[in-house]
Amino acid sequence: MMGALDRIPWWMMSISDHLSRICEDIYQLILPLPFALNHVNVYLLRGDEGWTVLDCGLHTAEAAAIWSEAKQALGIQAKDLSQIILTHAHPDHYGMAGMMQKEAEAEGRELPVYLSVEEAAFAELMWKRAPHAKLMYRHLLQCGMPEETVREVSDTEHFTRKGTFPQANFAGFLMPGSQKRIGNRNCEVIAAPGHSEGQVIFYDEEDQLLFCGDHVLIKITPNIGFWPKSRPDPLGRYLASLKTLSAVKVSRALPGHRAIIQDWRGRLAELSAHHDARLAKTLLACEPPATAYEVAAQLFDPTRFTPHEWRFAMVEALAHLECLRVRGRLRRRGETVWQYERVN
Numbered sequence: 001m002m003g004a005l006d007r008i009p010w011w012m013m014s015i016s017d018h019l020s021r022i023c024e025d026i027y028q029l030i031l032p033l034p035f036a037l038n039h040v041n042v043y044l045l046r047g048d049e050g051w052t053v054l055d056c057g058l059h060t061a062e063a064a065a066i067w068s069e070a071k072q073a074l075g076i077q078a079k080d081l082s083q084i085i086l087t088h089a090h091p092d093h094y095g096m097a098g099m100m101q102k103e104a105e106a107e108g109r110e111l112p113v114y115l116s117v118e119e120a121a122f123a124e125l126m127w128k129r130a131p132h133a134k135l136m137y138r139h140l141l142q143c144g145m146p147e148e149t150v151r152e153v154s155d156t157e158h159f160t161r162k163g164t165f166p167q168a169n170f171a172g173f174l175m176p177g178s179q180k181r182i183g184n185r186n187c188e189v190i191a192a193p194g195h196s197e198g199q200v201i202f203y204d205e206e207d208q209l210l211f212c213g214d215h216v217l218i219k220i221t222p223n224i225g226f227w228p229k230s231r232p233d234p235l236g237r238y239l240a241s242l243k244t245l246s247a248v249k250v251s252r253a254l255p256g257h258r259a260i261i262q263d264w265r266g267r268l269a270e271l272s273a274h275h276d277a278r279l280a281k282t283l284l285a286c287e288p289p290a291t292a293y294e295v296a297a298q299l300f301d302p303t304r305f306t307p308h309e310w311r312f313a314m315v316e317a318l319a320h321l322e323c324l325r326v327r328g329r330l331r332r333r334g335e336t337v338w339q340y341e342r343v344n
Helices: 002-007 061-074 097-106 117-129 132-142 147-162 234-245 264-285 292-299 307-326
Strands: 019-023 026-032 039-047 050-054 081-085 113-115 179-182 185-191 200-204 209-213 252-255 330-333 339-342
Touching (some): 081 097, 147 307, 292 307, 307 330
Parallel strands (some): 081 113
Antiparallel strands (some): 019 026, 026 039, 200 209, 330 339
16 A cells, blocks of 8 residues: 555545544544655544544645545544644644644634653744754754755755644643553553654553554654754664563554554564664774765765755764764764764
8 A cells, every 4th residue: 555655646546545444443644745755644543532633744735635635534523633642743743733723723622732841842943943944054064064065955944844834832741651541542651762852652552552653664764863952872762762662562553654563573673673784884984084974975875865855864874973972983073074983
C-alpha cells in the first residue's frame, strides 16, 4: 500500500485511499506533505468522551480538504473531538492543531491540545516566536556550509512555518512515566528522545500496541539531528532509547510515516546496526580533519538533495560527529567554523 501511495498523485486518490480501519476503535488517516517524505500518518481513536486525534499533519489546503472528507466519512463533527495528542511538534505532526481548535470553537466546543513540556517549548521557539531561522543560519555556517547554500536552505523555513498557522493553544503537558487516556485506552507515556528533544510515544500494554511517532519507522530511518539548542548527543540518547524499548512487548507499532511495524525488536536491531555503520563511516570521513559539511557530502549524495533536504543531511551528519566526540573518538576545534579530527 505504501509503495502505491508514493506513486499516485494525491488529487487522483479517493478518501478510501487515505482512511483505513486499524481495529474497532482506531483509524489511520494518511495526509499529504509537500516534501520528499510525502505523507504523514494521523490516528483517530473513538472513545466514550469523543474522538482523540493523535498527531495532525501539516496545514495545507490539500491536507485540510482530506481531513474534512475523513470527518464526513466517519460521521465526525468538530464538536465530537475530545482532545488532540501530539507525539512531537515538528510541523508535519503539529501543523493543523490550531486549525482543528478553531473549527471546534466555531461549533461551541473547546478542544484541548496536549504535548510534552519540551515540545511545547520547541513550538514556542520555532513556530510562535520564530527566532529559529537566525539560529539555524549561524548553525549551518558553523558547520562549514557555504553561505550561498545556507541562504538557499534558510529560505525554505518560511514556507514550512506557514503550515503551522493558526497556532495551537496548549491545555496541558504529557509527562513521561504517566498514564494518558487516549480514546478508551490507557496508555503509558514514554520519552522517545533523538528525532525531537521531547518526543513522547504511547504504549497500550493490554493490547501490546504502541503509537511510536517518528521514533521508529519501517524501511526508512528517522532523522536524528543536532540542531541549534539541541541537548548534547541526541544520537547517543536515541540509541540508548532503542535498547530500553527492546524490552517492551509490542505486537504492532503504529508509526508517523510508512507502514505498521510488526517485528518491533527486529526493527530496533536494524536501526541500531544502521547507526553503528554510519558512525564508522563518519569516523573515516574525519581523516584528514573535516567540517560537518564536508562529512555530510561524504555520507550522502548532495546532488540528490533539495535545500530543504540538505538541512536534514547536515544536522544528521553533525549528530554522528557529536556522538563520536562524546565517546572520545573525535575532538572538535574552531569557533567560527567547527572542524572534527580523530583522536589517536
